[in-house]
Amino acid sequence: MTPPMPVGHFDRPNVARVQDHLDGGTDHHAADRDFARRLVAAAPWLPASIRTNRRHGPRVLDCLTRESGIDQVLDLGCGLPHDDNRHPPDAVHRIIYIDSDPAVDAHARMILAERDGTDSLRADLTDMPALLAAQPVAGLDRSRPVGVLLHDVLPWIDDEAAHTAMAALRTWLPSGSVLSLTHAASDTAPAAMAALTAHYASAGIAFRPRTGQQIRHLLRSWKPVERGGLVTTASWRRPTPPHERLDHSHAYAVLASPGDHPT
Numbered sequence: 001m002t003p004p005m006p007v008g009h010f011d012r013p014n015v016a017r018v019q020d021h022l023d024g025g026t027d028h029h030a031a032d033r034d035f036a037r038r039l040v041a042a043a044p045w046l047p048a049s050i051r052t053n054r055r056h057g058p059r060v061l062d063c064l065t066r067e068s069g070i071d072q073v074l075d076l077g078c079g080l081p082h083d084d085n086r087h088p089p090d091a092v093h094r095i096i097y098i099d100s101d102p103a104v105d106a107h108a109r110m111i112l113a114e115r116d117g118t119d120s121l122r123a124d125l126t127d128m129p130a131l132l133a134a135q136p137v138a139g140l141d142r143s144r145p146v147g148v149l150l151h152d153v154l155p156w157i158d159d160e161a162a163h164t165a166m167a168a169l170r171t172w173l174p175s176g177s178v179l180s181l182t183h184a185a186s187d188t189a190p191a192a193m194a195a196l197t198a199h200y201a202s203a204g205i206a207f208r209p210r211t212g213q214q215i216r217h218l219l220r221s222w223k224p225v226e227r228g229g230l231v232t233t234a235s236w237r238r239p240t241p242p243h244e245r246l247d248h249s250h251a252y253a254v255l256a257s258p259g260d261h262p263t
């Protein structure tokens with residue numbers, strides 16, 4: 001029997017739905033829209049930042065398939081399906097969408113799983129051993145590299161859980177794998193980010209943008225794939241990085257490999 005669709009709490013804002021609204025999507029409710037209005041009043045660049053982050057996913061997938069020969073991908077904290085992640089490149093033969101939010105998982109099952117080679121899993125990054133042991137993740141071919149998208153997820157997880165998740169992921173990933181990380185920056189527009197953090201806190205949601213240095217620390221055991229290392233999401237692989245005033249990403253992006261595993 002098909003389990004009933006989770007209804008969720010539509011009377012309070014939800015991270016995935018607020019993002020969806022700010023990116024022009026259709027999966028949101030009045031509480032999400034009201035909350036989003038307050039966020040944008042504090043940080044008028046927020047919709048541009050979210051758009052930049054979401055457009056980053058397909059650009060990275062394209063690079064992972066062409067440059068690293070990766071054809072199996074985990075999208076951790078995938079968020080609600082949107083135009084940019086509904087159609088991964090054909091070269092991605094297997095993609096698993098993972099999110100802890102039951103409503104996101106229900107959407108992912110309905111929409112994303114229509115494509116062959118696509119699966120979804122409801123799992124929590126704060127319990128990485130269980131996430132990695134669950135099917136269909138455990139069924140991935142670990143004799144070959146895996147691509148991992150970790151886009152705008154760690155800001156919703158505390159420091160200890162984020163470090164633990166990164167360590168577990170690094171140990172599990174086969175050699176040649178590539179992690180793509182994006183992460184909200186607390187040091188490019190500190191006042192507006194602090195205001196966003198306070199708004200989220202007032203809704204009972206812990207939002208933790210981090211400084212470039214803190215993000216590098218999360219990645220200290222990983223090897224940057226590119227010489228530039230951590231850059232703003234808007235300037236990632238752009239021939240002319242946007243001028244600071246035009247760079248509305250207020251987030252960092254990096255590709256990293258697990259490097260040599262400890263023996």
Ligand SMILES: C[S@@+](CC[C@H](N)C(=O)[O-])C[C@H]1O[C@@H](n2cnc3c(N)ncnc32)[C@H](O)[C@@H]1O
Binds near residue numbers: 104
């Ligand atoms: C801001 S959205 C980002 C969505 C998508 N990755 C993107 O870049 O557009 C953050 C997503 O992470 C999910 N998330 C937050 N904490 C999580 C956790 N502990 N485990 C798994 N997913 C989580 C949320 O449910 C939400 O869908």
